[in-house]
Amino acid sequence: MDGTHYMPAGLPAPAAEADGLDAPYWEGTRRGELWIQRCRACAGWQWGPEWICHRCLSFDLGWERVEGTGRIYSWERVWHPVHPALKGQPPYLVVLVELPHADNARMIGNLLGDPHQEVRIGTAVKAVFEPHDEAKVPYTLVHWRPDDR
Amino acid sequence: MKERSLRGKVAIVGVGETTYYKHGRAPDSEFALALQAILRACEDAGIDPRRIDGFASYSNDRNDPSRLAAALGLPELRFSNMQWGGGGGGGSAAVGNGAAAIAAGLADCVIVFRALAQGQFQRFGTALPAATVSGEAALTFPYGLISPAQRFAMRVMRYLHEHGIPREAQRAIALASYHHAQSNPRAVMYGRPLTAEDYDASRFIVEPFRLFDCCMENDGAAALVLVPADQARETRHRPAYLLGVAQGSEYRNAARGHNAPLYPTSSFTTVAPHLYEMAGVGPADVDVVQSYENFTGGVLMSLVEHGFFSAAEASEFLTPDNLLAPHGKLPLNTSGGNLAECYMHGLELVIEAVRQLRGESTSQVPDARVSMVISGPMVTPVSSLILAEGDVL
Numbered sequence: 001m002d003g004t005h006y007m008p009a010g011l012p013a014p015a016a017e018a019d020g021l022d023a024p025y026w027e028g029t030r031r032g033e034l035w036i037q038r039c040r041a042c043a044g045w046q047w048g049p050e051w052i053c054h055r056c057l058s059f060d061l062g063w064e065r066v067e068g069t070g071r072i073y074s075w076e077r078v079w080h081p082v083h084p085a086l087k088g089q090p091p092y093l094v095v096l097v098e099l100p101h102a103d104n105a106r107m108i109g110n111l112l113g114d115p116h117q118e119v120r121i122g123t124a125v126k127a128v129f130e131p132h133d134e135a136k137v138p139y140t141l142v143h144w145r146p147d148d149r
Numbered sequence: 150m151k152e153r154s155l156r157g158k159v160a161i162v163g164v165g166e167t168t169y170y171k172h173g174r175a176p177d178s179e180f181a182l183a184l185q186a187i188l189r190a191c192e193d194a195g196i197d198p199r200r201i202d203g204f205a206s207y208s209n210d211r212n213d214p215s216r217l218a219a220a221l222g223l224p225e226l227r228f229s230n231m232q233w234g235g236g237g238g239g240g241s242a243a244v245g246n247g248a249a250a251i252a253a254g255l256a257d258c259v260i261v262f263r264a265l266a267q268g269q270f271q272r273f274g275t276a277l278p279a280a281t282v283s284g285e286a287a288l289t290f291p292y293g294l295i296s297p298a299q300r301f302a303m304r305v306m307r308y309l310h311e312h313g314i315p316r317e318a319q320r321a322i323a324l325a326s327y328h329h330a331q332s333n334p335r336a337v338m339y340g341r342p343l344t345a346e347d348y349d350a351s352r353f354i355v356e357p358f359r360l361f362d363c364c365m366e367n368d369g370a371a372a373l374v375l376v377p378a379d380q381a382r383e384t385r386h387r388p389a390y391l392l393g394v395a396q397g398s399e400y401r402n403a404a405r406g407h408n409a410p411l412y413p414t415s416s417f418t419t420v421a422p423h424l425y426e427m428a429g430v431g432p433a434d435v436d437v438v439q440s441y442e443n444f445t446g447g448v449l450m451s452l453v454e455h456g457f458f459s460a461a462e463a464s465e466f467l468t469p470d471n472l473l474a475p476h477g478k479l480p481l482n483t484s485g486g487n488l489a490e491c492y493m494h495g496l497e498l499v500i501e502a503v504r505q506l507r508g509e510s511t512s513q514v515p516d517a518r519v520s521m522v523i524s525g526p527m528v529t530p531v532s533s534l535i536l537a538e539g540d541v542l
Binding site: 018 | 278281284352354404405407
């Protein structure tokens with residue numbers, strides 16, 4: 001909420017897992033792209049990432065770029081600060097977005113705009129990439145805004 | 150009845166708890182609280198604590214059975230068990246695990262316990278995460294989705310939407326717990342009644358949860374004594390026989406980043422049928438229910454998944470009148486539960502289920518013979534159990 005970032009500074013920063021499982025996702029966000037797992041054996045989508053395909057039990061999982069459009073599946077407006085960085089801050093919106101282009105895989109993000117806005121489940125939304133180049137290990141978050149197309 | 154079953158094989162013959170304290174107010178260490186609760190449960194059962202030969206707990210309880218056995222001078226330790234998973238999902242499962250050990254001949258006298266003095270360690274609701282997070286946390290924490298309330302509000306919001314249930318349906322659950330706590334001198338909220346107006350005026354924690362939809366955090370300990378059914382009659386009180394118990398969760402419930410296929414559930418859709426199958430009773434036979442309130446929306450979903458009413462009927466069913474002892478259709482959380490008696494991580498709910506069968510509740514349901522506990526909605530694994538009087542067997 002400092003103008004460039006939706007959430008105040010000081011919240012936990014994301015890091016790819018040490019075993020490399022989700023590295024392609026986080027690398028993709030740095031380029032402004034959404035990448036999620038897709039099984040090379042059965043072509044099924046999978047999110048969140050895992051080492052095995054839950055459909056066909058193949059370990060041959062690949063990654064594929066997905067269009068950054070979806071619709072709001074659920075949402076919440078957070079009032080109570082549970083982290084020191086949130087003390088004294090206005091409420092904020094968190095949305096769970098499903099991606100129809102990837103078998104309705106779901107992603108958590110913030111809904112940009114007025115935190116008091118009316119939110120409707122089913123609303124079409126578009127991904128907004130928010131780079132944190134200032135971080136010790138730079139990363140990019142993926143937010144959402146209503147898609148007016 | 151299936152051949153492989155715990156039905157009627159084990160009984161809860163003793164219950165005990167410490168004074169229940171507000172968060173951070175316990176004068177004793179967490180380990181001492183655990184010992185006090187265990188000794189009170191033994192005294193209640195009228196058995197020598199040196200008969201204990203097993204322990205079962207859940208949610209990463211810090212009080213190691215080997216230390217307990219050494220502290221209590223137990224002649225031998227035969228069974229020590231920790232149910233996987235966080236939250237209160239293991240409350241009924243720990244009873245089931247202890248009972249399974251007894252039925253299989255691995256132990257003869259098992260203590261199920263939970264001790265919690267979060268003031269001496271860390272609170273669940275305000276746990277400060279590291280500066281950098283990875284794995285599932287990386288997908289949610291940077292967006293301010295950190296606490297249990299925030300995690301589960303997302304599920305409940307979707308559930309209310311899918312079934313057209315107004316947010317106010319959660320209110321009756323909170324009012325029932327507070328109402329029952331006013332008759333219970335053990336309750337942390339004894340003497341602190343809650344009105345519908347108080348509820349409506351309370352602040353949002355995270356929509357759709359208001360302050361009174363969320364459990365307390367407390368200090369204290371609780372314990373139960375389990376023995377084989379054929380030894381239960383030698384004890385001091387009327388035994389509470391385990392009729393059925395089940396634990397688990399449905400297909401891919403733990404898919405990361407809120408990707409469970411059946412997302413808006415309390416995780417009981419497969420568990421509840423197993424429970425009823427073992428118990429040999431149905432929802433209509435249940436006289437009184439203790440249902441873990443982490444958040445009231447989870448109680449709503451749990452009651453639907455255990456077949457007490459449909460999601461379509463939820464709004465109409467969930468009135469204070471229907472949920473209050475002695476004469477409501479479904480007396481709920483009759484000690485005050487996690488919201489108003491004590492957040493003893495749901496083990497206080499099992500104690501209350503036993504007291505109902507003994508006729509010793511402070512909000513007694515007349516002639517309660519079948520008594521249910523539902524543990525830890527929306528986490529995975531969850532668990533639930535049914536206790537009954539001897540003549541139900």
